[in-house]
Amino acid sequence: MQYHVKGMDCASCVGKIERALIRMPGISEVQLNFATQKLALTLAPDAATDSKDIEKTIKRLGFDVSALTNQQADGDTDSHQSVIEDEHWWQTTKGKQVIGIGLLLIAAYVVSLIFPEYGKWTFIAAVAVGVFPFARKAFALALVGLPFSIEMLMSVAAIGALIIGEAEEAAAVVFLFSVGELLESVAADRARAGIRALSSLVPKxxxxxxxxxxxxxxxxxxxxxxxxxxxxxxxxxxxxxxxxxxxxxxxxxxxxxxxxxxxxxxxxxxxxxxxxxxxxxxxxxxxxxxxNTIARIIELVEQAQASKAPTERFIETFSRYYTPIVMAIAVLVIIVPPLLMGAEWGTWLYRGLALLLIACPCALVLSTPAAIASGLAVGTRHGMLIKGGHVMELVGQVSTVAFDKTGTLTEGKPRVTDVIGFKTVDGNAEGHDTLLALFASVDATSSHPLAIAIVDHAKAANVVIPESSNAFATAGKAVHATVAGRSLAIGSPVYVAENVMLLDEQQTQIETLQNEGKTVSVLFDDQTRSVLGLVALRDELREDAQQAIAQLQKMNVRSVMLTGDNSRTAKALASQLDIEWKAELLPEDKLRLLSEMQASGKIAMIGDGINDAPALATADVGIAMGSGTDVAIETADIALLKNRVVDMANLIALSRATMRNIHQNVVFALGLKGVFLITTVFGITGLWIAVLADTGATVLVTLNALRLLRFKTGSSN
Incomplete structure (x- = not known):
């Protein structure tokens, strides 16, 4: 049986659904892919469970589910797209929830200013509306053996704050968490859009x-x-x-x-x-x-995204221990002294409620997203579009960066590097500008990228390009034209060698240029069969490529160039950068090499082409140049909008600074709570001090996170 599960946006969602389904009788071989939102499972014929039970369980966990038709299940891309509606974020369930809670918060603040005695009830309404879906999911997860999920943490925090009269704080926590859930959903849908874009490359x-x-x-x-x-x-x-x-x-x-x-x-x-x-x-x-090849690339992207488990959120992990421990302590504080020592119930109930307030994880909840939000803002300001907090965390742990060549380390388009004239039988050679003019004249009618580069170079040099006539092409080999009464042709060295006698020194000159990673075009006279000269072109390195590799080396990050181009060109460019390289690679070759490198640490892959999409998805962090294809940008975790290679080093530095900030925030939040937890139990501090401590921790965490906004690029942290 196969289903489409809407709202399955991360590996954590996969784990929750999988845990719930495995407990149901007769279900086995559960396979989920959050990238494609597909669920496949085997249901025994005589099982007490039926399809309605499966759908009901999934819906109870907060996801929409619908059975796939045979055509959709078999992987028909066009058919599968029909079950994925393109919704704007505000049209989704999570988007509507964020808008609703936000409007209630605004209304509550307005009412509390005009009618203070009624303001708290509006905040309570906002909490009730916002916490209900999380509480329902928390209850459903508790039934399948996950009682201390992040949803449970949020529900306990909100209800605890309501009990002690902090409805405003409870509403803020619920709103922030809802925004985080929405952002995760939007990021996941962007990744799915990349997969859908791949299928459009093949004509219908x-x-x-x-x-x-x-x-x-x-x-x-x-x-x-x-x-x-x-x-x-x-x-x-x-x-x-x-x-x-x-x-x-x-x-x-x-x-x-x-x-x-x-x-x-x-x-x-x-x-x-x-x-x-x-x-x-x-x-x-x-x-x-x-x-076909594109279908295989789509499959590779889907598989890679499904196997890439995002870093489990710190709060969720910590809540497995934090929430039950604090709740247990609060209960013990309330009942043990009165029962065992005859203490006054009112006093210890007050202390227990104060302890619940301290346990409210507002500062802890803010510790990570506040720092991440600042880091993302800095990245965006500098042209580094980072798709999510888990990406921000991972990129700082990268030990190896794999670079695509064309369009990433290089500019992605050929440029003229050499114009060389040869002496003919009469002992004369064409001058530089004359030779360039003849090249441009013959190439003027061609749409080949090399021809366009030569014509553009001639125009930029203000060379007068004469009119040509009788232009035609020997497909894939040469272009021919008549210029000023001369029958001329431009071809590759291989084609020219088959039709014209190349002198030894001419052949040596061509081989020298080719060994430098350049593509050579040769101009010859079709009538006299004499070679007039050559133009060499190369896709040149970006201006900041050498600086970027040098900065990464200072940060103890290894750099490797992976390219589908020929070994000669790759070697020539790699020698300029002092970088490791592998050439003549197909998409599956890049995946194999990345998998091998992942055995020794976190890998980032940076590329710009459609062919890079599987590698971008397979790497721990996929990074696309902003000038690249839509598919590469959609598939990648990060897009470098300014097309600067040096931003790779800036990314790692920003991530490391952000993670230091998060660690500091966690220490602030837990440290203050730890101190006041002890003082509250011993009656040294009361409810108002507990409120102040919790608010103070939130302020400290927020101010510390704002320090990240002063981050400067160009450092090698």
Whole structure:
């Protein structure tokens, strides 16, 4: 049996549902994925439990549940999206709850100013409305063996504050906790949006070719192995397959992340979602829609997000011990002295209530979110979008940062680095500007990224670009044009070597540039078959890349470059950065390497491409450059909106500062409570001092958290 569980936003939710279901007779093999909000389980045929019992139990825990159809359960992405409605945060149950409590709080403050005698009743109403869903969930969890959940902690805190007349404080605690729950839900939905965006990369339709070569438009999901499809210039490839006719260049950045299109010919593999840049192709389908490359990437992202357990919130863990101990102490304080020592009931009831007030975890509840909120605000101000408190905590524990190359360490687009002229048979060589003008003239009609880079470079250099005519392309190999009566062509070194005699010194020059990680384009005369010169291009490092790696080294954080590009280019760039590197990697290769590195510590992965999405989800912390694809940004835990590599070091420094602040806050909160717990039991301090102590701890925690707002980037904490 399979279900869609709405509101399952974290690993903690998974644990609660799993614990409840396992206790039900006849249920086994419970599998939950909070990233996709799917539940799968096995129900024995003769079990006393039925589907209604399952749904009732899940709803009692505070989640919405609906059975999946066979099509949805089998992983049809479009069908599954139909059960996930795109709601704004204020349209969700948690959003409505936050708005409702907030409005009641505002109303209570207004009423207390105008009619002080009625103000407390409005606060009590706010507490009753806000605490009810948490109390109901706490009771349901207690029935399945989790009596001291964070919901129980909040319920006890709110009710305890009401008992001693602190309705205003109780309402504030409930409101803050509701806001935290809402933010967690919003963050989880953003992650799910990333998975949904992946499916849009594969076209919905395909041009199917029948045995007679007739064209027919069909749904891409209907394609079967060995079908033949037509991929026109500018189209996305509709299925994984093999080229059986045609030559072209394909933009495979959806899979490899590399921006330069790859020349493809008969017998070469193509991936679903790739963009055909030039010539028409006929492709034989090798994999169905459910098994293509994009589908595999979606599956990898879902699996990685499901297995990534967020750091369990400190308050929830601590409450397992804190809440029952304090409640037990309060009960003992109230009944033991009167029963055993004949003490006055009124005195010890007063002390017990004061102790309950001290036990109210307002400062403790604020200790973490107040610091996290300040840290998130600082990060946002500096262009570092951090998706949640658990991410803020984890990034400071990172011991290794894995960098994608293209678009992360580099700018993500090729730039001209060298323009070199060669002497022809008459002993003359074209001048720099003349040669660049000829290159730009031939490339002017091409849409290839290398051609665009050359033309842009010529324009930036104020070179006059002559008009060309008779332009045509040898798909995936060369471009041709007539310039000032000369038949010229630009091609790759391999193509030129097959058609023109390259001199030894020319070949040596080309190899030298290629060993520096540069892509070389060669200009030659189509009539005289003589080589005129070359242009070298390279995707250059970002300006701050070297500074970022150096700062990470000072912070004792290891850096590794993982790229789908060739080894020669990777080695050249890595040598400039003094960084470890691995090249020619597919998405699954990156996952394997990350898993190996995770054995020795926390890993952060930073990338910008769709191909990086699985790695971003697999790493303990996934970080996307703001210039990257929507899928990478949605999947990642953090987005660097200013596209600065050095912000990786700033992130770690900010996280470490935030965690120090949290530890200080916990000491403040528990220290004051510990002192006044003792003084209250011995009658040294009374109810009003207890109120002051609790409020004082809250003020201290808040002021300390606000210190984080002065955090400066560029430190190596």
């Amino acid at each position: 339709t395909a041009i199917l070719l029948d045995a007679q070569g007739q064209q027919r438009q069909v749904a891409a999901t209907s394609l079967q192995v060995n079908d033949k499809v037509l991929v026109r210039p500018g189209d996305r490839v509709s299925a994984d397959g093999v080229i059986v006719q045609g030559v072209s260049s394909l933009d495979e950045s959806t899979v490899t992340g590399e921006s330069v299109p790859i020349a493809k010919t008969i017998g070469d593999d193509v991936f679903a979602g790739s963009i055909n840049v030039e010539g028409a192709l006929q492709v034989r389908v090798e994999k169905t829609a459910a098994n």
